[in-house]
């Protein structure tokens with residue numbers, strides 16, 4: 302939505318600035334809020350909207366936070382860029398999980414992956430700089446690019462390629478103004494994972510053209526079957542000087558509410574982003590940083606258990622969605638989202654209505670089946686739905702059964 306600002310208005314007459322007025326509401330949070338409101342009003346709504354694990358944060362992480370609460374040292378500000386011991390632990394974890402050797406001075410601890418993305422784009426983009434955004438994209442990317450004055454350039458990959466963009470497509474979108482390639486594998490909203498060879502080819506292409514890369518690795522530990530996570534700056538070391546990695550504890554350790562993420566990048570960019578954060582929000586909550594320290598310096602047993610549950614739900618949801626006539630769901634290999642095409646359902650009569658778009662179909666599904674899903678329009682592609690399978694097994698089966706019945 303754009304808050305129209307007639308050019309003849311004086312500054313005092315303008316209410317919301319054009320820059321901030323042009324930001325769209327987060328569609329995923331909006332769907333989640335609508336589902337929660339209906340639930341609070343007593344409706345038996347099942348929500349596939351939110352991208353958050355249904356597990357509690359592991360005990361040892363919670364205990365670390367409880368201890369920190371009792372220790373006055375953690376009642377104070379930390380340096381804006383984060384607790385020094387957490388930055389060291391993030392550097393060590395990056396080497397352990399990605400094979401990418403970095404120094405603690407290349408780390409900035411942020412209020413979740415979202416702030417990391419916002420600050421990274423703010424630190425590297427000038428007005429008019431273009432960012433190639435593989436599409437379907439996660440809703441936050443284009444908004445943070447635009448806030449930084451950049452221009453998102455969508456490159457669409459559909460279900461026929463398993464939602465994976467090719468180097469040929471990327472090259473066709475490159476112009477003299479292209480500064481950054483956004484890369485996210487596993488992806489939200491599609492769950493697509495690029496193979497090591499595909500990721501390397503894309504990384505080499507970016508390096509060859511001197512592009513910057515912002516790579517979002519937040520789902521690194523949620524890959525299934527034979528799929529493998531690979532980190533671009535480890536695969537293509539010559540990218541490192543122009544590569545910003547975004548990551549966080551939210552998805553790996555079921556810590557969405559704790560709000561701890563980070564940037565790993567070249568020192569000058571990390572310094573600039575730290576300066577921005579020092580004026581915007583200062584440090585991340587000291588207690589939450591203590592919890593994140595326990596998370597990243599501990600083992601990966603808890604995420605292995607969650608991965609097993611997600612994998613089971615993934616297989617169930619893909620099978621059940623593909624049973625619906627007109628729905629095609631490629632198998633997601635990572636994260637916890639299914640992104641079926643519903644183009645074969647649009648225009649069909651459903652309880653006296655004829656949804657023509659995925660937004661309208663999502664509305665019919667919510668109203669008639671009491672199931673909340675996010676329409677593909679939120680992710681830049683019409684004719685799709687996103688269903689998060691990070692919910693309990695029973696709810697998952699019940700929710701998709703309701704959609705099956707509605708669309709039968």
Ligand SMILES: Cc1ncc(COP(=O)(O)O)c(C=O)c1O
Pocket residue numbers: 352412413414415416439485488489517519549550551557560561562
């Ligand atoms: C691809 C991707 N990156 C980053 C984030 C940000 O996570 P948070 O801000 O909760 O750390 C999310 C959350 O949904 C995501 O899906």
